[in-house]
Amino acid sequence: MLPSKHQGLRQNASSCLGEVMEQTHEFLQKGTLAFQRTNQALFLGGFASFSLLYVVQPLLPLFSQDFGITATQSSLALSVSTLTLALGMLVTGPLSDALGRKPMMLVALWSATLFSLLAPLMPTWEGLLLMRALSGLALSGLVAVAMSYLGEEMEPSHLGLAMGLYISGNSLGGMSGRLLSGFVVEVSSWMWALAIQALLAGLATLLFWCWLPSSKHFHARPWSIANVLGGLRLHLRDAGLPWLFAEAFLLMGSFVALFNYIGYRLLQPPYDWSPAWIGLLSLAYLSGTYSATKAGAMADRWGRQRVFWPSILIMLLGLGLTLSSQLWAILLGLLLYSYGFFAGHSLASSWVSSRAHQARGQASALYLFSYYLGSSVAGTLAGLFWQAGHWKGVVLFIAVLLIAALLIALRLSTLPQPQPNR
Template sequence: MSKSALPARHEHAKPEEEPAPIQAARKAANQALEDADLYIEKGTRQFIHTALALFCGGFATFALLYCVQPMMPIFSEAFGITAAKSSLVLSVSTGLMAIGLLITGPISDAVGRKPVMVVSLFAAAIFTLLSAIMPTWEGVLVTRALVGLSLSGLAAVAMTYLSEEIHPQHIGLSMGLYISGNALGGMSGRVISGVLVDFVSWRVALASLGGLALVAAIIFWRRLPESRHFHPTPLRPRTLVNGFTQHFRDAGLPWLFLEGFLLMGAFVTLFNYIGYRLLGEPYHLSQAVVGVLSVVYLSGIYSSAQVGSLADKLGRRRVFWAVILLMLGGVVLTLFTPLPLVLVGMLLFTFGFFGAHSVASSWIGRRARQAKGQASSLYLFCYYVGSSIAGTLGGVFWHEAGWNGVGLFIATLLVGALAVALHLARLPALPLNVKAAAR
């Protein structure tokens, strides 16, 4: 039989189908391309769920961190310790939190944002419940140290998650809502524990806050959308060193780290020593009234969201220096004697601080192109180091020159922060990788 007589089997044969693994890989690649453009938009169900989850996470973080502050005199009485030793119940938490920030951010770059934050919140709630049943002071300190270390996981990663998943036009607003939760948590933790210990033991008060944090952790876990823009980075020492090097070579990130140090240092210094002034001449306010003045935090809850939204519209460069200038004006007002002026000054100062922190936080996420979790960790590390160092130095100025000395110290920090903000405003903008991105 000739070749021409052979049936042309191959001319119309169907092409072989791709093996199943290749089809699955192709489908996953196509889905990844589709997801690349799916940022969470303002007004959507996902945005509402994200805002609720991060608000609850921020609330729980700072409620658990600062709830022990009003209980320090009670710890002194219960365990027969000095005030200095009692203060360790907060110091060990903030200290371990600062150290943890350098660890949990890189871990999130390797294993993912949401898993690290969920584990962190549940762990902090559980360690708080354990601290309520510790029979010895040493046991309380160990569990409080673990609370601080656990909370670093959410504090370091939340800003990174928002910068990756929220549409750049709405990052400022979403960051502001998260920081609103921080402010409300910091205030509520102090107020709730301070009121409860008048009616129940410190153990019941601490356990109640641990239970509240556990509820917040469940809401966070159930409502926070999974990451769509996360790309894992292997957790290797060389990778960490490269990340640090890259961030400090950036034209803007080191200055933003410095801003965290200066702004938080100024904020903590004011609230560490304003109470001493109001308890003394010429005001003689009671301790209860001075404690109630923490309601000025409410202005921060409002400003963090509103200033963040304004920065989305006008640009961070135009808004950042303005809110720092507002802080400086608030400090100046506290130098006058009339009590209404002092209170207005505190209000303006708090409004400006939370607004500035909101803008700086969102700016970190925009400038860090890689190892975003590490960048957020560095910012918050400087933030808490500023709290520790400046808060202590402020006491030197108080003892040497009273409130005028403290006000001068805070003003010096803010003048430095203002100079840095003006420098940042002159930096060339980064190229945008999405449509209609933020400034």
């Protein structure tokens, strides 16, 4: 056995590997260094993931010019990543139940950073799409697992706050990825925009590695088809989880539909905005960065049942304001809509983690699969309503989704809340 002073040195040397948690089996408590470092690490992990995912959105017209492709083909730079992300979560979630949470998330972030660095070096459009597809697939290893890690390691009374901080990192990452690439291409090329974002993600990943404590409450569940199917049956039989999966589909679908088509409206008279100004609409996500954390803290105090459904009412209020012809009302509506959406997503995410006592990785993956499926399906269907009725048609479509989400939220508020199975 090593002398005690050598043990101390070894513990200090391993702190960069995430061993900041006290060497006990206590859950992470608010006010401790481990709680702070964990939230900082997962905030950075979410930031890196979503900045890498959405960095290409302002670059799509440049891809069309440089590769001689249509706008529809150019949009594949984003859609191929979200598709592989959604599909990958069906595998990485259950896989993390067998291999562990932190190892899976680290492999995901380092791999996504590598593929993102390789993307601007690809000489062909097909090569760039391949790197984007691999990056989205890699990111599924963090996006599907982070919520499970929090659900296992956090003190239940602080889970809402921790989940809110993670979601706020997601929203800030998605916003900054769009903004940074827009600024970089003003002075350089889209290749440098992708490379700089990948390097920043690599720095965030290094800090994530150093700060995130290793799991203390993870219990491996051997991966097999039988276990995967057994976990699926378990989650679908739960009184609340299938409704939360439906909420993920409806909330994300409505959110993407709004921001996909509000730009078309503002490009037209009497607004006549430029595409650069349209990109700045992502600043509305800042209200979501605040609301995700605030809603989590409120849920810890009053319960998710009392906080979740009002977040959807706020989205409906914001949606209604966008019907105004006044620009200030439209922008206020976008702020309120983002506020309500990120609050609702934060609450639903933590709710999944608290209800799923077994195969948490799979439960989180199912929630997020529904989330990104809603993005793909509703984001496309809303285009039909735009063609039929322009902005009023899109608002009608989104309103139907939100009313369905509100009815489900009210049903969820009547369910007895299970006690944490620690």
